[in-house]
Amino acid sequence: MQTEKYAYWLSCVRGCTPRICRKLLEACGSAKEVYEMEDAQLENIPGLMHKEIGCIIESKNTWDVSREWHALKQSGVRFISREQAEYPKQLSELTDAPYGIFYRGSLPVPDQFRVAIVGARMCSEYGRAIAREIARELALHDVAVVSGMARGIDAAGHRGALDSGGDTYAVFGCGVDICYPNYHRQLYDEIRRHGGLLSEYPPGTEPLPCFFPQRNRLISVLSDVVLIIEAKEKSGSLITADFALEQGRDVYALPGRVTDDLSYGCNRLIAQGAGILLSVEDCLAELMVAAARRKGSSVRTARQQTVNCENFDNLQKISLEKDERLVYGCLGLLPTGLEELLELTGLDIQALSRILAALLQKHRIEEVFKNHYKIITE
Numbered sequence: 001m002q003t004e005k006y007a008y009w010l011s012c013v014r015g016c017t018p019r020i021c022r023k024l025l026e027a028c029g030s031a032k033e034v035y036e037m038e039d040a041q042l043e044n045i046p047g048l049m050h051k052e053i054g055c056i057i058e059s060k061n062t063w064d065v066s067r068e069w070h071a072l073k074q075s076g077v078r079f080i081s082r083e084q085a086e087y088p089k090q091l092s093e094l095t096d097a098p099y100g101i102f103y104r105g106s107l108p109v110p111d112q113f114r115v116a117i118v119g120a121r122m123c124s125e126y127g128r129a130i131a132r133e134i135a136r137e138l139a140l141h142d143v144a145v146v147s148g149m150a151r152g153i154d155a156a157g158h159r160g161a162l163d164s165g166g167d168t169y170a171v172f173g174c175g176v177d178i179c180y181p182n183y184h185r186q187l188y189d190e191i192r193r194h195g196g197l198l199s200e201y202p203p204g205t206e207p208l209p210c211f212f213p214q215r216n217r218l219i220s221v222l223s224d225v226v227l228i229i230e231a232k233e234k235s236g237s238l239i240t241a242d243f244a245l246e247q248g249r250d251v252y253a254l255p256g257r258v259t260d261d262l263s264y265g266c267n268r269l270i271a272q273g274a275g276i277l278l279s280v281e282d283c284l285a286e287l288m289v290a291a292a293r294r295k296g297s298s299v300r301t302a303r304q305q306t307v308n309c310e311n312f313d314n315l316q317k318i319s320l321e322k323d324e325r326l327v328y329g330c331l332g333l334l335p336t337g338l339e340e341l342l343e344l345t346g347l348d349i350q351a352l353s354r355i356l357a358a359l360l361q362k363h364r365i366e367e368v369f370k371n372h373y374k375i376i377t378e
Helices: 002-012 018-028 031-036 050-062 065-075 089-093 125-140 153-163 182-193 211-221 236-246 261-271 280-295 322-329 338-345 349-361
Strands: 078-081 100-105 114-119 144-147 168-171 195-199 225-229 250-253 365-369 372-375
Touching: 002 018, 002 031, 002 065, 002 078, 002 100, 018 031, 089 211, 100 182, 114 125, 114 153, 114 211, 114 236, 125 144, 125 153, 125 225, 125 280, 144 153, 153 168, 153 182, 153 225, 168 182, 168 211, 182 195, 211 236, 225 236, 225 261, 236 250, 236 261, 250 261, 322 338, 322 349, 338 349, 338 372, 349 365
Parallel strands: 114 144, 114 225, 144 168, 168 195, 225 250
Antiparallel strands: 078 100, 100 195, 365 372
């Protein structure tokens, strides 16, 4: 509790960016030590400007840590800092990872496969329907949806996940105590109950335009895959796509007519190498394989990473049972041994043997030599 309330204070210091927090913690070790440090000692920390030090000193003199922490708890907004084990590990991948996260509802479940669905606010009915249908199907397969709760595609993605009783998370460019846009109040409440509302900005922070590009980096890093559904030439969704590529995430885009403004951004992403969303079924098949592969990524060999997944018959995969898709997704065009499959899938030998037998019977895989399997391409 002591650590949390001082971390909360540090996250609320005006102008205290992730860079400044990092320098302070490198010098002091914890937010509590920063708070208790003498003003003269703060001024000796390298890399801090006089203005930044002034903001910290001013906050120390005016902030009642215990009172403010109690008020936060009473508000229903929860807080977690990088000093706590529950801090989402994906956020730590960022060089400018937020020191603290404010949230309502729940934090993303560790190791849960998540897909970001983002796109135009002023979308077409076609784009809205596709986003909602993809999210609905993903949720049915235990995939969580991440977005920004903006009107249009974002809202459709959240709504689709909720339709199927799935988890969905909204990342805000303002305080999580502010429903923005306000007409999404019902959606806001549903996401809070069936997922979470997250922000790096303290409660009460107004939704200023400069906050939303930064918000987008959190949407992408919290996701394993990013789907872009309609985007104009200059679109915030393209910023999310850029962040995703920098973070090593796969990006898929919905193609459209070259004469449609809403398709320009997506078509450009595809021309630059993004995956193509050809149908809801195709998208789901690709993502189920991605989820299976991500599960075993920590032990996957370089040889397996070279497998060309585009040779897979996605429509066949979609007809497999859930546990069969897991095993199938860990196989490729080169043989994979039984011991390696046990590591990749986390299954026991009896379950894995049963699933391999079923895949062999369905002619989805072949045993090229004893206990070594590969997929069958047609």
